[in-house]
Every structure is written in C-alpha cells, then in structure tokens.
Amino acid sequence: MVDRINDIFWQAQQGSVAAIIQVLNERLADSGVRTRAVFDNSVLQLLCEANTEEQLERTILVEKIHQILKSIAPRNIHRVNINCRIVREQQLLWLEEIYRDSENQLLWSEEIVLEKLSFLQQFIKDLQDRRIESARSHSPKVSPSHPIVITNRNNPKSSVWGWILLAASICILFGMMGTALYVLVGDRFKNAPSLVPLTKSLETQGTNQLQPEKSSVDTNQSSTTGNQDYFVNAVRIANEASGIGQKAKTSTQWLELAANWQRASDLMGKVPPSHSRYQEAQIRTKLYRQYSQAAQKKAEESKS
Structure with a gap:
C-alpha cells in the first residue's frame, strides 16, 4: 500500500494546490493542456496553457475541469477562476501579469463554483x-x-x-x-398553555385563554376526520367556560364553570394518539382539570 503522504488524490481532497495541479495535469494530459494554480483571496486562480486555441476550446475545457474538481471536492475551495492562454515562457508572476493586462494575456477566463458538501x-x-x-x-x-x-x-x-x-x-x-x-x-411547546393552577380568579385566566382557544378551533376544523372530533368539542366548551369565568360571582356560577372545565378536560383526554395535536391535547387535559379544581375552590369560598 502507498503511504498517505504519497497519496496525491487524498492530498488534493484536503485542499493542497500542488496536489490539485498534479491531478489536473494527469487527467488533462491527453488534451495537451498544462495547468498551474495559485490560491488568492479565497479563489483558486487556475492557468491553463496549450499550443493551439483548439486545445483550449472553452466549453469542453470548462466542463472537463469542473468534473475533475467535482470528483476531488477539495476542502475549503469553492470558487475557481479558469484563465486560458497559448503556452508561453515560464512566468513566476503570471497571476500579476494577468491582473495587470488580462486582455493581452488571456484568450478567455471563466469562474466556476464547486458545490459545498452538506454537513x-x-x-x-x-x-x-x-x-x-x-x-x-x-x-x-x-x-x-x-x-x-x-x-x-x-x-x-x-x-x-x-x-x-x-x-x-x-x-x-x-x-x-x-x-x-x-x-x-x-418554540411550539413553549407556547403551550401554562399548567399553573388558578389561585386568584378565573376571570383573567379565562380572558387570556380565549384567543388561543379560538385559533385552535379554526386550525382543527379542517383536520376533523370522523363524525366527532374530541379536540374541537373540548375547545368549544373551554371557550364557553372562559366566557362564564369573566362573569362568575355566585357559588352556583362557579360550580357550573367547574363542571364545564371538567367536561372539556374529559373530552381532551379522549383525543386518540393518531390525532395531529395529540400532544397538545394531553397538555390541555391537565390544564382544564386544574381550571375545574380552581373553580370548585372559588365556589366553596363564595359559600362562606
């Protein structure tokens, strides 16, 4: 087996410019194209040289280079600028010459973008x-x-x-x-109704719960699959209880309110696991039960 340090293709995958050039030159040898490259400002500047313009035909060469670099998938290299010209004497500062006078230095240039690997x-x-x-x-x-x-x-x-x-x-x-x-x-569960029982009055709690209950009814009306949707019916009763809670003063009214909340809780408890809002129904079951208990407590206080 060849040691990893000598595995040119692996080095090219890690982003080694020298290794990338070696792989490109090996695969473009039949085309008579030689390459050089410099990594500059997050762009791989690639110089392609050949003896004739036909060997540097733009459409064919861009596609070949794109496929080769795609197979390598070099790490941290995503933009490649392909610069092509007729072969010249060796220039150590070829990139500076291209920047200075690209019109007279190149036949053409084109930038390609390599797809980034997903996580x-x-x-x-x-x-x-x-x-x-x-x-x-x-x-x-x-x-x-x-x-x-x-x-x-x-x-x-x-x-x-x-x-x-x-x-x-x-x-x-x-x-x-x-x-x-x-x-x-x-965030969805953060927005679920609080399970803290009522300690002072159901009037404020009923007002706060009224709006989300209505939106829940609108959402679930379209998802009802049977003749009876326990979730929708429970929300309807809870809305009625919220309205009663804003007016309740006597012991009888508080008991009626407690019964409505308990009924809503019982219906929520019947929502099947296959329902799209089953988890929310479980939360509301406990919440409505606590509202019923709080209303019963208010009824006892009203008697005294």
Whole structure:
C-alpha cells in the first residue's frame, strides 16, 4: 500500500494546490493542456496553457475541469477562476501579469463554483478518511530487499477501536440532530398553555385563554376526520367556560364553570394518539382539570 503522504488524490481532497495541479495535469494530459494554480483571496486562480486555441476550446475545457474538481471536492475551495492562454515562457508572476493586462494575456477566463458538501456528507467523508488513514497506518511497509509479508491482516485491536470510533461518531451525529430538532420544535411547546393552577380568579385566566382557544378551533376544523372530533368539542366548551369565568360571582356560577372545565378536560383526554395535536391535547387535559379544581375552590369560598 502507498503511504498517505504519497497519496496525491487524498492530498488534493484536503485542499493542497500542488496536489490539485498534479491531478489536473494527469487527467488533462491527453488534451495537451498544462495547468498551474495559485490560491488568492479565497479563489483558486487556475492557468491553463496549450499550443493551439483548439486545445483550449472553452466549453469542453470548462466542463472537463469542473468534473475533475467535482470528483476531488477539495476542502475549503469553492470558487475557481479558469484563465486560458497559448503556452508561453515560464512566468513566476503570471497571476500579476494577468491582473495587470488580462486582455493581452488571456484568450478567455471563466469562474466556476464547486458545490459545498452538506454537513452529513462532510461527516461521512471525514469518517471514511479516518478509517482509511487508520488502515494505512497499520499496513506493512514495503522494503526493497524483503518480500511483503502480511500477518494478522485483521488486527483485532484495530478492528475494535474502529468500531468504537464509528459508534462514537454516530452518537455525536444523532446528538447534533436531536439538538437541531429541539431548536426547531421547541418554540411550539413553549407556547403551550401554562399548567399553573388558578389561585386568584378565573376571570383573567379565562380572558387570556380565549384567543388561543379560538385559533385552535379554526386550525382543527379542517383536520376533523370522523363524525366527532374530541379536540374541537373540548375547545368549544373551554371557550364557553372562559366566557362564564369573566362573569362568575355566585357559588352556583362557579360550580357550573367547574363542571364545564371538567367536561372539556374529559373530552381532551379522549383525543386518540393518531390525532395531529395529540400532544397538545394531553397538555390541555391537565390544564382544564386544574381550571375545574380552581373553580370548585372559588365556589366553596363564595359559600362562606
């Protein structure tokens, strides 16, 4: 096996400009095109030279270079400016000459953009690179005067550590995905009704709950799939209870309010798990029950 330091393609993937040029020159050799490059201001400035203009035909050459660089996917290189001209004597400061007088220096130039790897693609690629590097670091080195002898090709220790590394990487990935999911959906649960029971009066609480209850009815009217939607009916009763709570003063009125909240809680408790708002229904079940208990307490206080 070739040592990683001599693996030109891998070095090109890591963003080595010299390695990228070597890969390009090898693959463009049949076209008679030679390349040089400089990484300048986050752009890979690529110089392509050939003996004739036909060898530098724009459409064909741009497509070839784009495909080669796409297969390499060099790290941290996303913009490439292709500069083409008839071959000249070696110029150490060719880029400065192009900047100074591009019209007389070049046949044409064109910038291409390489697609960035997604987080998951980059993670998988890095993981594969680590496994290849680990395998090559444990491979026997070739000695000119000795034959290659491979012993214990599947090293148990390296295999175990490889699986440990893979498992740890997968755990990290799922952890990051879970964090992202929590950030995306966390706000929905933050906006769920509070479970703090009423301690002073249902009048203020009823007013605060009235508006979100109405929006819930509008949202769920379109999702009703059966003859009876427990969620919608429970919200309707809760809206009625909110209105009563703003006017309740006597013990009888508070008891009626407690009964309405309890009925709404019971209906919410019947919402099936297949319902699109099942989790919210579970929260509202507890909330309405606490409202009923608070109303019962107010009824007892009104008697005394």
